Amino acid sequence: MPEGHTVRRDAHRLAARFAGSPVVVSSPQGRFEQGAALLDGRTLVSTDAHGKHLLAAFDDGRVLHVHLGLYGKWTEGDGVPDAPRGQVRLRLEGERGWADLRGPTACEVLDSGGVDALRSRLGADPLRADADPAVAWARVHRSRSSTAGLLMQQEVVAGVGVVYRAEVLFRAGINPYRPGRELGEGEWVAVWDDLVTLMAAGVRAGRIVTTRPEHRARRTGRPTRADSWYAYRRQGQPCRVCGTEIAYAQLAQRHLTWCPSCQPR
Structure with missing residues (x-):
């Protein structure tokens, strides 16, 4: 299972590729279709990580929450992506490229209350400046x-x-x-x-x-x-x-x- 440093690197890369611009969000696999529809066309504002959880905030207050689990993995690239191959749970497309998510344990949309509830269940993260x-x-x-x-x-x-x-x-x-x-x-x-x-x-x-x-x-x-x-x-x-x-x-x-x-x- 990816450890905290991997998730934080994922958060940095997603912010560098998508933050500040509208993002096309889809679920080629279909398992995240409703969540993708909520985020599609919104602007990604920022990304964060708490432990093994990645949080991507959009301009309407909704937050994409991803936990990779044992098998989850991000792949990404520049330009226009090829047709999805395999079980792509989530695809993000923007002006600076694309990113695909496969096999996560969790991929969901949270509101501010859901994010607070998630954080309250997690301990101190050595990579966070606010950790106690x-x-x-x-x-x-x-x-x-x-x-x-x-x-x-x-x-x-x-x-x-x-x-x-x-x-x-x-x-x-x-x-x-x-x-x-x-x-x-x-x-x-x-x-x-x-x-x-x-x-x-x-x-x-x-x-x-x-x-x-x-x-x-x-x-x-x-x-x-x-x-x-x-x-x-x-x-x-x-x-x-x-x-x-x-x-x-x-x-x-x-x-x-x-x-x-x-x-x-």
Whole structure:
């Protein structure tokens, strides 16, 4: 599932391509036909992201809400698009090109009340300037749930997925099964600050890189995919720092990887 940095990049790209001009909105697949009719011909004013949710505001106050889920994806291009291929839920066309949306979990039109209700269900987003990490901490330090589980709860921290979860816990030396109530506030602040740094870097680069140069096989230049992570997708391989075999389990039906030595229980 795309994590928060991907959704924010999508929001930036859609704004660059469509904001300030009328947009032709259609649903070639037909599943968003009524919603498309409400937005067709309106001017896109701005886009925003909160966690894994993209919000595109139009000039009549309506907001397009998209959650990509596991299979959703945007494709886009310049000029006039070809005839739709496959199951295109939503097509946007404007003066500066087009964008197609396939396979989202959510694609709907909201009013201001619906947007407020959505935001109220979401936790602090490390990529948002208005995020308050103290609100997340208030939930974390009272919980008996594992820290790894809490980081994946979008009502606690919005935008974090299995990659950022594995990597930020490794970098902090925190065992994923450690209950939230056992974290110190200083530890939480360090985790939050690292999420802010790593996710902002993900927005700029368009990919997740969490390793430090001294822990990569190639220490200069753009890190390869194999050099990008400490724990994620490295189960069975030696830890980059201590050489211990990276462990693997499933937590709430999602992949979980960690170093038993660098992140002692």
